[in-house]
Amino acid sequence: MADKETYISKFAELETKLSETAPSWVHDIRKSAIDRFAEQGFPTTKNEQWRFTRVRPLLRHDFEPVLEYEQDGLPARKLDELCIEDTGCRRVTFVNGHFAADLSDLGKLPKGVRIESLQKALQTDPERVQRHLSKYADTGNNPFVALNTAHLIDGTFIYLPKDTRVKEPIHLLHVTRSNAKPILSHPRILIVAEANTRASIVESYIGFDADTYFTNPVTEITVMDRAEIDHCKLQKESAAAYHMGTVQVHLGRDSRFKTDFISIGGTLVRNDVNAVLDDEGIECSVNGLYLANGHQHIDNHTLIEHAKPHCTSNELFKGILSDRAKAVFNGRIHVHPDAQKTDARQTNRCILLSDDAQINTNPQLEIYADDVKCTHGAAVGQIDENAVFYLRSRGIEKSAARQMLIEAFAAEVLEGIKINPVRERLTMDIIDWFTKARGAGKAD
Amino acid sequence: MLEIKNLHASIQGKEILKGVDLKVSAGQVHAIMGPNGSGKSTLAQVIAGRDTFDVTSGDILYKGKSILEMAPEERACEGIFLAFQYPVEIPGVRNSYFLKSALNAKRKYNGEDEIDAMEFLALIKDKIELLEIKKSFIERPVNDGFSGGEKKRNEVLQMAVLEPTLAVLDETDSGLDIDALKIVANGVNALRGPGRAIVVVTHYQRLLNYIVPDVVHVLLDGRIVKTGDRDLALELEDKGYAEVQKQAAKG
Ligand SMILES: Nc1ncnc2c1ncn2[C@@H]1O[C@H](COP(=O)(O)OP(=O)(O)OP(=O)(O)O)[C@@H](O)[C@H]1O
Ligand SMILES: [Mg+2]
Numbered sequence: 001m002a003d004k005e006t007y008i009s010k011f012a013e014l015e016t017k018l019s020e021t022a023p024s025w026v027h028d029i030r031k032s033a034i035d036r037f038a039e040q041g042f043p044t045t046k047n048e049q050w051r052f053t054r055v056r057p058l059l060r061h062d063f064e065p066v067l068e069y070e071q072d073g074l075p076a077r078k079l080d081e082l083c084i085e086d087t088g089c090r091r092v093t094f095v096n097g098h099f100a101a102d103l104s105d106l107g108k109l110p111k112g113v114r115i116e117s118l119q120k121a122l123q124t125d126p127e128r129v130q131r132h133l134s135k136y137a138d139t140g141n142n143p144f145v146a147l148n149t150a151h152l153i154d155g156t157f158i159y160l161p162k163d164t165r166v167k168e169p170i171h172l173l174h175v176t177r178s179n180a181k182p183i184l185s186h187p188r189i190l191i192v193a194e195a196n197t198r199a200s201i202v203e204s205y206i207g208f209d210a211d212t213y214f215t216n217p218v219t220e221i222t223v224m225d226r227a228e229i230d231h232c233k234l235q236k237e238s239a240a241a242y243h244m245g246t247v248q249v250h251l252g253r254d255s256r257f258k259t260d261f262i263s264i265g266g267t268l269v270r271n272d273v274n275a276v277l278d279d280e281g282i283e284c285s286v287n288g289l290y291l292a293n294g295h296q297h298i299d300n301h302t303l304i305e306h307a308k309p310h311c312t313s314n315e316l317f318k319g320i321l322s323d324r325a326k327a328v329f330n331g332r333i334h335v336h337p338d339a340q341k342t343d344a345r346q347t348n349r350c351i352l353l354s355d356d357a358q359i360n361t362n363p364q365l366e367i368y369a370d371d372v373k374c375t376h377g378a379a380v381g382q383i384d385e386n387a388v389f390y391l392r393s394r395g396i397e398k399s400a401a402r403q404m405l406i407e408a409f410a411a412e413v414l415e416g417i418k419i420n421p422v423r424e425r426l427t428m429d430i431i432d433w434f435t436k437a438r439g440a441g442k443a444d
Numbered sequence: 445m446l447e448i449k450n451l452h453a454s455i456q457g458k459e460i461l462k463g464v465d466l467k468v469s470a471g472q473v474h475a476i477m478g479p480n481g482s483g484k485s486t487l488a489q490v491i492a493g494r495d496t497f498d499v500t501s502g503d504i505l506y507k508g509k510s511i512l513e514m515a516p517e518e519r520a521c522e523g524i525f526l527a528f529q530y531p532v533e534i535p536g537v538r539n540s541y542f543l544k545s546a547l548n549a550k551r552k553y554n555g556e557d558e559i560d561a562m563e564f565l566a567l568i569k570d571k572i573e574l575l576e577i578k579k580s581f582i583e584r585p586v587n588d589g590f591s592g593g594e595k596k597r598n599e600v601l602q603m604a605v606l607e608p609t610l611a612v613l614d615e616t617d618s619g620l621d622i623d624a625l626k627i628v629a630n631g632v633n634a635l636r637g638p639g640r641a642i643v644v645v646t647h648y649q650r651l652l653n654y655i656v657p658d659v660v661h662v663l664l665d666g667r668i669v670k671t672g673d674r675d676l677a678l679e680l681e682d683k684g685y686a687e688v689q690k691q692a693a694k695g
Binding site: 384385386387389390391392393394395396397398400401404405407408409410411412 | 492493494496515516517519520521525526528531532533534535536537542545546549550553585602606
């Protein structure tokens with residue numbers, strides 16, 4: 001059993017070991033974060049935001065961070081196989097929480113653009129990092145964000161100076177290779193997209209076989225005026241992995257931000273995505289697709305803060321659950337009194353392939369302005385047996401018919417993904433997943 | 445081609461078909477008429493293999509062999525086609541993808557090579573022209589947002605592509621305007637031939653002006669109570685089902 005105290009005492013040990021490596025302000029951030037963590041402790045289901053997700057299983061393990069990068073001869077091809085075929089992307093790879101230069105390939109970057117490890121950025125661009133790091137993700141509101149911030153060692157820094165554009169997708173690949181040790185990593189990503197910039201960024205998380213480990217990432221993204229960022233979080237951890245992640249987004253005037261949250265792996269997964277629409281004319285899309293079988297538990301929490309008028313937000317989440325899988329979708333939309341003419345939409349649809357699968361959907365609309373359009377919808381259903389019969393009556397086999405309908409269900413999210421290598425691989429992943437789920441559950 | 449013997453079928457314990465006998469030979473067109481709820485669609489669905497209905501006794505022979513144990517997809521691959529009274533909407537599946545998958549499933553079953561996208565386009569082009577269907581139609585999701593008439597046309601398009609040996613059309617004429625009715629009838633007539641049989645379920649003798657049947661049956665309360673030639677359809681249109689009902693009650 002590793003409780004709050006265990007994490008706090010391990011932090012003290014780690015902090016002394018790390019005292020040489022980072023500037024003092026980083027230590028201050030870490031120390032204040034561990035205090036925030038100590039105040040909150042691990043959440044229980046009494047906490048409104050954690051009502052349907054128990055973190056107790058996570059506390060049964062004694063997870064340990066890995067202090068240094070160990071090269072262990074992972075071939076890039078194997079990573080492609082597990083994650084996405086990312087030829088043509090700019091790739092930054094982290095293994096067990098450490099930057100792996102040998103597995104990264106950035107190519108030649110446009111002038112002024114930085115894509116580098118956070119540790120390096122602390123040397124090359126410390127002032128900018130200091131100006132933004134831990135300025136968006138709130139350590140007082142989520143103990144896992146506090147824990148990540150307290151253990152801040154490394155991660156990725158992306159800086160797009162005004163008017164720049166990176167055409168190729170930027171792939172931030174996080175690999176955990178635990179070799180049966182319960183490894184813990186706290187990847188930290190900081191993305192600063194200045195005015196009128198453009199980029200697509202994929203953060204992916206993969207693991208091996210049935211390794212048990214814990215990934216606790218935090219991503220902070222600031223998208224300034226008129227910038228356009230297309231983001232995707234692809235979670236394909238091992239089947240026994242724990243993943244608790246937050247993506248915190250701050251949006252400026254007339255900016256465009258889109259993200260797709262894809263969850264396939266993990267035993268206990270919690271994704272938080274919080275977007276603050278902090279000026280006028282913003283368009284923000286937050287979509288998701290989650291597939292779960294066995295005893296997987298996947299919780300997606302979204303928070304859209306409409307702080308200013310004339311902004312649009314769109315959320316579309318779709319889930320497919322089989323066996324005894326459980327999922328949670330909590331979509332909070334907060335329209336501040338100032339935010340007139342807000343247009344906010346939210347949908348969560350879920351297909352249950354077995355009687356024992358379960359979904360909790362909870363829309364939370366808090367609207368304090370009067371001239372707004374806010375809609376939300378949720379639907380839970382099975383595969384449409386009328387449609388299955390229709391397809392079969394045309395000669396298509398039962399299993400193929402069901403697969404076709406599952407693909408069709410996911411298509412709405414998939415077709416919205418503009419980052420090609422992600423969309424292409426996902427199409428196959430869904431088929432793979434479904435073929436396995438069919439064997440495992442009473443789905444057929 | 446099709447022989448139905450004393451077929452009883454029920455749903456959730458409620459008997460709907462109460463002893464249907466029907467024999468359709470190759471080259472023939474049969475029409476089945478009958479009041480709402482008499483069991484016409486049930487019969488059509490049972491022929492296609494819908495498993496929500498339980499066949500409690502009797503048999504369905506197709507080309508001399510019982511098909512009761514065959515899965516719906518197997519029946520389809522053997523050449524049975526049902527045009528649904530209520531075609532199902534399938535958002536997210538493109539009509540062309542659906543049609544190509546269906547055609548290739550059938551070809552694979554029959555030991556033929558699957559056709560590629562180019563061949564498929566060439567094949568479908570003729571059918572689309574015959575049925576006066578808009579090209580955009582085949583790139584839309586199956587029946588999704590289609591008007592009632594468009595859905596029926598789509599059924600006939602599928603039939604034209606799959607070229608069944610036994611086609612059962614369940615009220616394919618309902619909801620069609622006069623022009624569409626003629627076009628659909630053309631599609632059906634194009635399929636007519638010595639090796640094929642067609643069963644049309646309809647409420648309107650009007651359709652039978654365009655698809656002239658060899659035999660007309662009246663299905664009433666789960667039984668075929670009267671069989672005649674195409675004049676029977678005219679008679680029904682004139683007098684309604686009351687007369688047949690009375691005779692059936694007596695007999
Ligand atoms: N799924 C079902 N559950 C319960 N009853 C059903 C079901 N499907 C059909 N029935 C019943 O079976 C009977 C026959 O229905 P069927 O659809 O075969 O009639 P029909 O002759 O095709 O009628 P229509 O002319 O209106 O199309 C009706 O009483 C109907 O209510
Ligand atoms: Mg009917």
